[in-house]
Amino acid sequence: MINVLLIMFMISLLYLSIANRLLTYIKILSFQGVILFGVAFIELNELTTLNLVLVLLETIIFKAIAVPVFINYIIKRNKITRETEPFLPNFVSLIIVTVIIVITILLSNAITDVKLEKISFIVALSTLFTGLFIIGTRKKVITHVMGYLVIENGVFILSLAVGNEMPLLVNLGIMLDIFASVLILGIFINKIGDVLKNVDVDQLRNLKD
Amino acid sequence: MIGIYLFIAFLISGMLFLNRNTILNNALLIAFLVLQIVFTVYEYNHLNIIELQYFRPDALGILLLATLSVVAIPALYHSYVYITTHNEKPRSRGIYYAAMVMLITAIGAAYLSNHIAVTWIFVEITTLSASALIYHHRNERSLEGTWKYVFICAISVTFIFIGILFLSMAMRQAGSTDLTFDTLLSKAPVLNLFWLRLSFLFIFTGFTAKLGLVPMYTAGIDAKDKAPAPAGALFATVLMNMGFVGIFRIYVVIAHTPIHQWANTVIMIAAFLSVFVATVYMVKVKNIKRMLAYSGIEHMGLVMLGLAAGGIGYYAAILHIVLHAFVKSSLFFQFNQIYRIYQSKSIYDVGNYFKYNKTGAMVLLFGFICATAMPPSGLFISEFMIFSSLFKAHQLVILILVMVLLTMIIWAFGKTIFKILFTPVEDFDDSHVVKINPVQSLSQFILLGLSIYLGLNPPAEFVALIHEAIKNLPQ
Numbered sequence: 001m002i003n004v005l006l007i008m009f010m011i012s013l014l015y016l017s018i019a020n021r022l023l024t025y026i027k028i029l030s031f032q033g034v035i036l037f038g039v040a041f042i043e044l045n046e047l048t049t050l051n052l053v054l055v056l057l058e059t060i061i062f063k064a065i066a067v068p069v070f071i072n073y074i075i076k077r078n079k080i081t082r083e084t085e086p087f088l089p090n091f092v093s094l095i096i097v098t099v100i101i102v103i104t105i106l107l108s109n110a111i112t113d114v115k116l117e118k119i120s121f122i123v124a125l126s127t128l129f130t131g132l133f134i135i136g137t138r139k140k141v142i143t144h145v146m147g148y149l150v151i152e153n154g155v156f157i158l159s160l161a162v163g164n165e166m167p168l169l170v171n172l173g174i175m176l177d178i179f180a181s182v183l184i185l186g187i188f189i190n191k192i193g194d195v196l197k198n199v200d201v202d203q204l205r206n207l208k209d
Numbered sequence: 210m211i212g213i214y215l216f217i218a219f220l221i222s223g224m225l226f227l228n229r230n231t232i233l234n235n236a237l238l239i240a241f242l243v244l245q246i247v248f249t250v251y252e253y254n255h256l257n258i259i260e261l262q263y264f265r266p267d268a269l270g271i272l273l274l275a276t277l278s279v280v281a282i283p284a285l286y287h288s289y290v291y292i293t294t295h296n297e298k299p300r301s302r303g304i305y306y307a308a309m310v311m312l313i314t315a316i317g318a319a320y321l322s323n324h325i326a327v328t329w330i331f332v333e334i335t336t337l338s339a340s341a342l343i344y345h346h347r348n349e350r351s352l353e354g355t356w357k358y359v360f361i362c363a364i365s366v367t368f369i370f371i372g373i374l375f376l377s378m379a380m381r382q383a384g385s386t387d388l389t390f391d392t393l394l395s396k397a398p399v400l401n402l403f404w405l406r407l408s409f410l411f412i413f414t415g416f417t418a419k420l421g422l423v424p425m426y427t428a429g430i431d432a433k434d435k436a437p438a439p440a441g442a443l444f445a446t447v448l449m450n451m452g453f454v455g456i457f458r459i460y461v462v463i464a465h466t467p468i469h470q471w472a473n474t475v476i477m478i479a480a481f482l483s484v485f486v487a488t489v490y491m492v493k494v495k496n497i498k499r500m501l502a503y504s505g506i507e508h509m510g511l512v513m514l515g516l517a518a519g520g521i522g523y524y525a526a527i528l529h530i531v532l533h534a535f536v537k538s539s540l541f542f543q544f545n546q547i548y549r550i551y552q553s554k555s556i557y558d559v560g561n562y563f564k565y566n567k568t569g570a571m572v573l574l575f576g577f578i579c580a581t582a583m584p585p586s587g588l589f590i591s592e593f594m595i596f597s598s599l600f601k602a603h604q605l606v607i608l609i610l611v612m613v614l615l616t617m618i619i620w621a622f623g624k625t626i627f628k629i630l631f632t633p634v635e636d637f638d639d640s641h642v643v644k645i646n647p648v649q650s651l652s653q654f655i656l657l658g659l660s661i662y663l664g665l666n667p668p669a670e671f672v673a674l675i676h677e678a679i680k681n682l683p684q
Contacts, residue, residue: 111403112403113378113382113401113403113404115378115381115382116378128371141356144360148360148363148364148367151364151367152367155367155370155371155374158371158374159370159374161374161378162374162377162378162381165377165381165386166377166386166388168326169326169373169374169377172326172329172330172370172373173370173374175330176333176366176367176370179333179337180333180363180366180367183336183337183340183359183363184359184360184363187340187355187356187359204353204356204357206349206350206353207350207353207354207357207431207434207435
């Protein structure tokens with residue numbers, strides 16, 4: 001069951017690489033949040049009730065509902081156009097994400113640690129690199145934020161892999177997620193929308209030497 | 210004590226944020242400085258005693274905490290000058306001071322923490338408070354700086370967290386779940402090397418955003434440029450030292466494993482590239498504040514070269530990082546006076562500084578001599594030791610290349626500084642030039658003097674602390 005969920009998560013990454021509209025990105029993020037809840041629920045079998053509530057809040061309430069709704073609100077408020085405006089054609093993006101996944105599979109096959117949960121590890125690493133790839137190849141600042149949120153999802157999967165032995169790390173991961181997302185999105189809502197009218201990385205190129 | 214310190218400091222920060230009264234504001238700042246000094250003295254007298262389970266004031270922590278306290282006093286004084294000359298509104302003043310107090314507290318706590326996750330939490334808090342300081346002017350440029358800083362720091366903090374996760378996987382083989390640095394050190398020989406390698410790569414990359422090395426140095430440059438100069442002084446010195454602490458503590462663990470040499474190579478590549486990048490930008494940069502920021506990148510590169518070379522390089526690295534904090538902060542404090550006279554950061558608009566502010570010009574001249582490590586600067590001693598450690602480690606190619614690059618840096622730095630000091634600018638209307646009170650340069654002279662004194666004639670306690678800090682490294 002857990003492998004099915006993780007593979008669905010991986011497929012959502014491929015879909016992310018060819019998505020054309022910001023709304024699709026938001027839906028994928030929301031979908032990933034739901035999958036993460038399933039993974040956490042199955043994986044963390046030695047969970048106390050308090051921790052379970054925390055994980056539930058983090059995945060369902062925060063990742064799957066609050067953040068997507070909030071990003072949607074930002075897009076509407078700042079009247080951001082719905083295209084994602086990648087620098088690369090979608091086909092090339094798809095190939096690159098596939099290559100990322102293949103490389104992480106090859107990499108994790110080279111690891112000889114018996115305790116390693118391979119599929120979690122592969123999904124986490126490829127999510128991480130896909131997030132970085134999306135940040136690097138999309139033009140709008142809001143897509144950079146979404147790329148960062150994808151990275152966070154990858155980190156969450158990774159933290160689940162050690163979650164049973166060190167529940168502290170899962171909680172820290174949740175803290176990082178909420179803190180960083182609120183900080184980044186908070187700047188976005190208050191500041192960028194008011195000072196810069198149409199948010200585009202091209203406008204963030206004044207500071208240079 | 211650290212619990213009380215954190216509680217009172219965050220309380221003061223909160224009160225500064227809410228308060229609108231000028232007298233109460235100044236009283237709170239003085240109270241914070243007293244608290245900071247009392248805390249430093251207390252921790253120095255309670256060396257290596259674990260507090261609150263996660264904090265241990267070891268020698269490195271104490272050294273850098275003392276540096277922080279020394280830099281914090283003039284930083285708050287110059288902030289006071291800055292805020293009064295700009296006639297800031299009480300609200301924006303409150304946010305500024307609250308963020309600065311929070312930044313200083315978080316940096317201090319990160320120095321002393323003995324658990325990698327606790328260090329990581331305080332690194333996050335510094336990102337939050339630093340972003341409030343960078344956005345102080347609330348215009349488009351500072352927004353751009355804040356955005357870049359927050360975004361890159363968020364990614365770097367995530368990288369550190371991934372590093373911690375890999376570290377816990379490395380610990381799993383050793384059969385322990387305790388991530389304090391002490392446990393890591395005692396378990397070092399049985400850690401899983403593969404996970405440790407990955408973990409080091411991620412933690413190192415993550416901390417370079419704070420330390421200011423290749424690959425993630427960019428955010429720090431914009432931050433130091435856009436933040437008010439007293440805050441920039443903190444970013445360019447004590448905040449960078451925090452990145453050093455993070456890397457150093459994990460490096461001590463690595464030094465007891467077979468991948469020590471590999472880690473040295475990684476650090477050396479990053480450090481050399483940092484010096485190279487700093488040279489390239491120092492030659493072409495036209496913004497004085499950014500030039501000072503790039504000079505910081507160069508110094509951090511040298512520190513990491515010393516760490517990677519080993520031997521006497523360990524001692525030199527720690528000496529260098531302390532002295533650099535004094536020198537660079539005084540230059541940043543001085544920058545504010547330049548800006549008040551010329552109303553510009555560009556070297557094209559600034560010149561003949563000796564005519565308008567003699568004391569300030571002297572600070573600039575001495576600061577230049579100290580920052581480029583010419584005798585009698587204390588940095589000369591530490592840089593000399595770093596070079597000899599590179600020589601002893603048979604890294605001749607790196608040594609020669611770094612020396613060539615440093616020569617270019619001295620040329621570029623000197624060209625700019627002497628232009629500021631002596632060359633008159635055309636079309637500069639000097640009828641409305643502000644008179645700067647020489648007293649405002651006193652703290653810079655003290656800091657520069659301190660860096661010379663500590664370099665040339667270090668007190669025995671200071672030397673003992675440095676030796677204590679590097680005692681866990683293989684000599």
